[in-house]
Amino acid sequence: MEKCIGSYPRVRVEGGGRAVVSQGGGVLLVETVRKAGLDAAISAALTPWRKPRAVHDPGKILLDVALAVALGGDCLADVAMLRAEPAVFGPVASDPTVSRLIDTLAASGENALRAIRAARAEVRRHVWRLADREAPDVGGTVTVDLDGVLVIAHSDKEDAAPTWKRTYGHHPLMGFVDHGPGGTGEPVAALLRPGNAGSNTATDHIAAAQLALAQLPKKYRRGRRTLIRTDSAGGTHDFLAWLAQRGRWLSYPVGMVITEQVHQHVLKVPASAWTAAVETGGEIRDGAWVAELTGDVEGRPKGMRLIVRKERPHPGAQLRLTDADGMRLTCFATSTSGRPIAELELRHRLRARAEDRIRAARATGLRNLPLHRTAQNRIWLEIVQIALDLLAWMPMLALTGKARLWEPRRIRLRLFAAAGQLVTTGRRRTLRLAQHWPWTGHITAALDRLTHLPDPG
Numbered sequence: 001m002e003k004c005i006g007s008y009p010r011v012r013v014e015g016g017g018r019a020v021v022s023q024g025g026g027v028l029l030v031e032t033v034r035k036a037g038l039d040a041a042i043s044a045a046l047t048p049w050r051k052p053r054a055v056h057d058p059g060k061i062l063l064d065v066a067l068a069v070a071l072g073g074d075c076l077a078d079v080a081m082l083r084a085e086p087a088v089f090g091p092v093a094s095d096p097t098v099s100r101l102i103d104t105l106a107a108s109g110e111n112a113l114r115a116i117r118a119a120r121a122e123v124r125r126h127v128w129r130l131a132d133r134e135a136p137d138v139g140g141t142v143t144v145d146l147d148g149v150l151v152i153a154h155s156d157k158e159d160a161a162p163t164w165k166r167t168y169g170h171h172p173l174m175g176f177v178d179h180g181p182g183g184t185g186e187p188v189a190a191l192l193r194p195g196n197a198g199s200n201t202a203t204d205h206i207a208a209a210q211l212a213l214a215q216l217p218k219k220y221r222r223g224r225r226t227l228i229r230t231d232s233a234g235g236t237h238d239f240l241a242w243l244a245q246r247g248r249w250l251s252y253p254v255g256m257v258i259t260e261q262v263h264q265h266v267l268k269v270p271a272s273a274w275t276a277a278v279e280t281g282g283e284i285r286d287g288a289w290v291a292e293l294t295g296d297v298e299g300r301p302k303g304m305r306l307i308v309r310k311e312r313p314h315p316g317a318q319l320r321l322t323d324a325d326g327m328r329l330t331c332f333a334t335s336t337s338g339r340p341i342a343e344l345e346l347r348h349r350l351r352a353r354a355e356d357r358i359r360a361a362r363a364t365g366l367r368n369l370p371l372h373r374t375a376q377n378r379i380w381l382e383i384v385q386i387a388l389d390l391l392a393w394m395p396m397l398a399l400t401g402k403a404r405l406w407e408p409r410r411i412r413l414r415l416f417a418a419a420g421q422l423v424t425t426g427r428r429r430t431l432r433l434a435q436h437w438p439w440t441g442h443i444t445a446a447l448d449r450l451t452h453l454p455d456p457g
């Protein structure tokens with residue numbers, strides 16, 4: 001009889017291993033928490049919810065859940081990953097204790113949410129100072145992208161409803177700070193809404209913008225140092241009026257729906273008024289042109305400019321009634337003056353990076369809302385944002401080169417999944433990562449950079 005040889009080696013498995021740490025690369029998140037001062041800030045913010053003689057600190061419990069989500073968990077019970085490694089993550093509360101804390105915070109309504117958000121804003125200012133030239137405000141402007149996210153519900157949860165895509169669930173409105181081409185992004189707003197919430201509800205966009213602005217340092221509230229971008233869902237009269245009222249310190253490009261009036265103005269634009277669109281490197285974008293619409297269009301506020309782009313549609317794309325001459329038309333409004341319209345159009349087009357942030361959010365706890373009541377899921381959204389903060393701050397502070405652009409899935413597979421051996425000598429504990437792991441050098445170099453950062457306070 002011939003001996004069968006498989007494609008993979010056969011390994012004998014035993015369950016008696018000791019001093020072995022799974023998810024050893026998670027020490028990167030722990031050190032980021034320490035250097036950012038996030039543990040102290042969250043603990044101080046949740047002090048009012050700590051019961052007398054409680055064993056576990058509410059801030060530590062909430063942060064443990066956020067760490068579990070950052071490592072790939074998608075429910076409260078996944079905090080067991082941390083509980084299994086007390087040498088790295090410290091003592092972790094039991095599942096019932098975690099659930100009771102979420103219920104307590106949910107019952108307090110806006111008070112707990114305001115406390116968590118204030119702590120995050122305080123830590124964000126500190127992290128940006130630590131990041132120095134790697135911070136998202138190095139160019140003098142902070143860009144915030146607002147966009148909606150559809151979250152599917154697989155059971156009848158509170159406020160779950162049919163969505164505009166004929167699915168069932170919720171429709172949160174999110175805000176992200178764009179780190180630019182050399183980085184990723186971090187969340188600054190999450191507004192939980194029913195699945196049937198409108199995409200272009202002005203009050204929701206205003207509320208999300210206010211949440212986002214509250215996360216930024218106060219110096220960005222003057223001199224037009226904050227830029228808010230949205231797609232056409234934000235192109236409502238009320239939201240544009242709200243933005244225009246804050247025009248002294250706030251600028252914007254907002255996508256606009258091409259109405260019949262706008263379409264007629266586009267048809268009247270002379271050929272000489274069209275300018276070639278450009279790419280990020282400055283080269284001409286093939287088959288795309290931009291022009292500014294003049295005159296009274298849509299009763300636009302004072303200082304608002306309307307810029308339209310026409311582009312040859314991609315193969316197989318269907319033209320719309322508002323397109324013209326075989327060209328796909330898109331339009332946006334902006335308050336920025338004194339810059340070439342091709343440059344402004346490129347800036348608005350880069351809003352597409354928000355889709356990357358949404359993909360990262362779905363991979364980090366936003367695939368579903370695991371709790372039943374809306375108040376509980378609002379706390380879960382804050383936990384997801386803390387996890388996303390850590391996944392943005394760690395690369396910003398510790399990684400270099402292409403590694404700074406890695407999305408959460410890749411960071412987990414290459415860095416966090418590294419196993420290690422815990423060696424105790426005297427009073428010092430050392431985590432020895434596998435020498436053959438291809439990304440061990442990335443982990444040790446990142447930890448070295450974090451270690452050399454000043455401690456908070």
